[in-house]
Amino acid sequence: MSEAAKICSELIRIDTTNPGPGEREAAEYVAGLLSEVGLSPVIVESAPRRASVICRVPGDSPDALLIHGHLDVVPADPADWALHPFSGEIADGYVHGRGAVDMKGSLAMTLAWVRQGVRPRRDLVLAFLADEEATGEFGSRYVVSEHAELFEGCTEAISESGGFSVTMPSGVRVYPIGVGERGTAWMKVTARGVAGHGSKPPADNAVAEMARALTRVADHRWPLRLTPSVSALISELSDVLGMEIDPEDLSEVPLQAAALFKGVLRASTNPTMMNAGYKVNVIPSRAEAHIDGRFLPGFRDEFLETIDGLLGPKLTREFINFEDAPSAPISGLFYELGDVLRAEDPLARPVPYVMTGGTDAKSFARLGIKGYGFAPLLLPPDLDYFALFHGIDERVPIDALDFGVRALSRLLDA
Known part of the structure; x- marks a missing residue:
């Protein structure tokens, strides 16, 4: 079993339902993994058991990249699931349970990478946060307002909701990279x-x-x-599909392509x-x-x-x-993230993406940090990944987690 799969499974077993028992136990688990490799994580508690973990990883440049994700998950009724949502069971090539997709799988990839002990090319700040599934009041909002010094030097960030593959009818794998949110x-x-x-x-x-x-x-x-980012996405998808997409009429657009932009028109x-x-x-x-x-x-x-x-x-x-609705430029880091995906997957077609909902990137935008959605996963073409967010029988392929660790290594290693 890969370390990413093992960490993902163990994180799922810690119930961090929001509202619920809080994130303290998960924060202590994460801090322990970081401490084992010589890092100095800080646990910040905004209220009893509402805990986040912040950790700086020294690199070759003080121009820091923030990697953030959330420890909490939405509720799950075991009666609705084939496997218990907090079992973290590993079966049929998947890690099963609430948070496998949103977003303990992504946290596990980051932790598996950092535990390799490789010095990054730039300083990294890792943030494992409470309360994203509500308003962020006890998580990202709190650390931004009360502990902004922990993010000194951070100009850009990567987090959830981007970097995963969506296979088009032609076989081309489109990888949406988040550049904004409603x-x-x-x-x-x-x-x-x-x-x-x-x-x-x-x-x-x-x-x-x-x-x-x-x-x-x-x-x-x-x-x-049509915002500039959505226009750019539609243009890219029109090229991939060999058709001119009319935003006012999506009847002929394949569902997997329309799902990437119909909610942000x-x-x-x-x-x-x-x-x-x-x-x-x-x-x-x-x-x-x-x-x-x-x-x-x-x-x-x-x-x-x-x-x-x-x-x-x-x-x-x-x-x-x-x-407010944050946005990041389609330049610089965006192209670097795309190069990473193409290096790991020759069929990759990176495209800009705007989220219908939101993430903790909104809070970090208050510090002037530009956020990108990049939690890289190479997914089976028949897996309805979007349906797994907050859905029943949430699961993530082990191979996809390992792909993500390799992609992060290509992006972050000095």
């Missing part, structure tokens, strides 16, 4: 009205006003907005929670709802203006989580 606007919206008896004609029904507003939000067709707003009333015959004076909003890099102001218009004058909004 911004996050999680909102609580409130409608206020006049309380009264449910049998009487309503003077100003807060529930009805909320229902009308949420319908406007849910039904809104956000306009197509527009902003989105999805009502996700509602709360109003306490008795069927009482008209409440207040109704609340939550909306998951996402916007593209460069379109924050347009998004906010539009959402206010959709909510209307009778509703108020407040953010429960707001993060």
Whole structure:
């Protein structure tokens, strides 16, 4: 068994469900692996058992690269899984369990590489973080605001959601490298009205006003907005597929190609929670709802203006989580990452990629650190990798983890 697979399995066995028991045990395990090879990791605890690990690896240049990932995972119900989600079982060439993909497998690749003891070509800062699966308040946000000195010299970063292969019908393996993310606007919206008896004609029904507003939000067709990175991706995919991709009509685009960009052509707003009333015959004076909003890099102001218009004058909004949309240039490190993939896989076609969701890169952008999605994996063509994120029977191929360690060695070794 490779060391990457062994570490991945052992990390999965440590339950770091968020919300749940916290990341302290996993942080201590990671710190122990780093200490064994002569490094000096620092465990930072933002709240009881909410722990992150930061470790600097000296290299040949003080211009530092940040490699970050998260220790926490989303919940998993064992009744839904073929194998227990926290078993870390190794079977059929895969490591199975919650976090195998998102993202203990990637952490295992980084740890397996660093334990080889090779001096990197530039200083590295390794960050194994708490709370990414929520808002990062106890993880990336905390270390950025309270321990920014630990990231001194870091100008660029690599992390999850990029660098994995997606096999096209022609056999070409496209490798999306993350260069941006949609911004996050999680909102609580409130409608206020006049309380009264449910049998009487309503003077100003807060529930009805909320229902009308949420319908406007849910039904809104956000306009197509092609950012430079998404335009570059569509151009690359058009060349790979031998067809001109029309972003307004994806009916002829293979699903595996469309999955790379269809979620980042527009902003989105999805009502996700509602709360109003306490008795069927009482008209409440207040109704609340939550909306998951996402916007593209460069379109924050347009998004906010539009959402206010959709909510209307009778509703108020407040953010429960707001993060701008970070982006990184398609230059420099982007091309270096692409060269690494082509060296490891002759069929590789690196392309830029913008995430529909978000990562801890949003927090590190506050320090001026440009983030790239690069957790390299050569995957079987029939594996629906996207479905494994937060999905049932999450698993990662052992061969893919070993590929990732080789790719990291090619990128990082002096």
